[in-house]
Amino acid sequence: MSDQHEHWQRTYSAHPGMYGEQPSEAAVYAAEVFRETGAxxxxxxxxxxxxxxxxxxxxxxxxxxSDFSAIGLAQLRERADAAGLGDGIRTVEHDVRQPIPLPYRSVDAVYAHMLLCMNLSTQEIRDLVGEIRRVLKPGGAFVYTVRTTEDAHYGTGKALGDDIYEHGGFAVHFFSPELVDILATGWELRERHSFEEGELPRRLWRVTQTLPRH
Incomplete structure (x- = not known):
């Protein structure tokens, strides 16, 4: 188990439901995009x-x-069942440094809020986006959010290399505009939207890209 895996297991154990009940603004936006594409x-x-x-x-x-924290997923399943949504949500314990355990072209849309900017190397992020491309159907949308190199924490804390910095046991890979463009190679980059969140405030991008239909 990696240090970051242990960190998240402990965090979810100590703070169940730590992000609250309300969806993120990114999820509300993603639902609109996914509906528009017929997902x-x-x-x-x-x-x-x-x-x-x-x-x-x-x-x-x-x-x-999917998530690599079994504790987080157990909380998710409990909440989904309590809301009568158990049949509409399937959970998969998965480390994104490994291949996504889904077949080729098996999903209509992919969403990742603050996942790509975890403690992943640039190559691991590129490999992950390649896996997303594999499981996504032509014309499908991928919406993700990440912290940017304009963020107040960028360049501070413990430097781990590759634009990754650690604060309080939590490692973040800060995204440059160039990295967003690299990840959109072969896709249609529909939007790179800047927004702020939290007290610092954290500076983020919400990125929307779609696969060509042909």
């Missing part, structure tokens, strides 16, 4: 305890929610 089956990477997965299921999508 039915949605994969969420880094679902945590499920506030966004539950929102997407309430919007009528069939959700596969």
């Amino acid at each position: 039915v089956d949605v994969l969420e990477l880094g679902a945590g305890h499920g506030r966004d997965a539950i929102y997407l299921a309430r919007q009528g999508f069939r959700v596969t929610a």
